[in-house]
Amino acid sequence: MRQIAADETSARRGHDYISLFIDMVSRKVVYVADGKDAGTVKELAGFLVSHGGDSEAISDASIDLGAAFEAGIKDNFVNSEITFDKFHVIKLANEAVDQVRREDARNNYQIRGRRYVVLKDVGYRTIEEVGYPTIEEKEALSRLEAQNLDTTQAMQIRMNLQHLFTFGAKSARRFLDRWNAWVQVCDLAPMNRLAKTIMGKAEGILRSIDTGLSNGVLEAINGNVQAAKRKAKGYRTKRNLKTIVYLIAGDVLANSAL
Numbered sequence: 001m002r003q004i005a006a007d008e009t010s011a012r013r014g015h016d017y018i019s020l021f022i023d024m025v026s027r028k029v030v031y032v033a034d035g036k037d038a039g040t041v042k043e044l045a046g047f048l049v050s051h052g053g054d055s056e057a058i059s060d061a062s063i064d065l066g067a068a069f070e071a072g073i074k075d076n077f078v079n080s081e082i083t084f085d086k087f088h089v090i091k092l093a094n095e096a097v098d099q100v101r102r103e104d105a106r107n108n109y110q111i112r113g114r115r116y117v118v119l120k121d122v123g124y125r126t127i128e129e130v131g132y133p134t135i136e137e138k139e140a141l142s143r144l145e146a147q148n149l150d151t152t153q154a155m156q157i158r159m160n161l162q163h164l165f166t167f168g169a170k171s172a173r174r175f176l177d178r179w180n181a182w183v184q185v186c187d188l189a190p191m192n193r194l195a196k197t198i199m200g201k202a203e204g205i206l207r208s209i210d211t212g213l214s215n216g217v218l219e220a221i222n223g224n225v226q227a228a229k230r231k232a233k234g235y236r237t238k239r240n241l242k243t244i245v246y247l248i249a250g251d252v253l254a255n256s257a258l
Helices: 038-050 067-076 086-105 115-119 135-146 150-166 169-184 189-200 202-211 216-231 238-249 252-257
Strands: 003-012 016-023 028-034 060-063 081-084
Touching: 003 038, 003 216, 016 038, 016 216, 016 238, 028 038, 028 238, 038 067, 060 067, 067 081, 081 202, 086 150, 086 189, 150 169, 150 189, 150 202, 169 189, 169 202, 189 202, 216 238
Parallel strands: 003 060, 060 081
Antiparallel strands: 003 016, 016 028
16 A cells, blocks of 8 residues: 555444544555544554555555544654645534634524534535525525624635635645635634644645545545444444444455455
């Protein structure tokens, strides 16, 4: 393997997770570990070595913006460049927008219960991805925009951040600097924190534009795993869940040959 991607998925209700690691070339799960800390990456490195792999050969790792995977990659795959993909960047931006929305909802009844409308955006996504906005959704957004709420400004900040991924690598750097300068003059604490995080991870984010690496395949796998878990009404042990992951998304025949 040369390129890997990592993400966690829920094992059961509460803060209980497993971490999935895939080979970006074969797009198959190669290892599943308990938890979502840096130790899961160490387990993967040990697994590779025990199966004739070389941890120093890993050149790229696509991960979320959390500190755990990043620390694990730096400690165990010393030659790997880290990529933070679009999915996790926009997910973080949506969380910041929702924090602003909740603050507005305390004083404005019209925004209460509008979380889905606020976070659903077709500005830089295809209709196939989000579906057509309904008449009710369009009217709700128009009413919110007319009130000049903080939520509207937060949405504009998120939408402009999404626009980052339409540029080439060189232009994206200039765009990101301008975006950050704009956010700094606003007085929305969640968006200021978002910008601080984004700029701190800028190299990895811009690298995703240059390389085209994405965790999209992992998100699809996670969706299939969660669907299987719901159909089974949960699994008694993590071992059973991990087995299902390998059956759904692993290269079972190749692994059995080892």
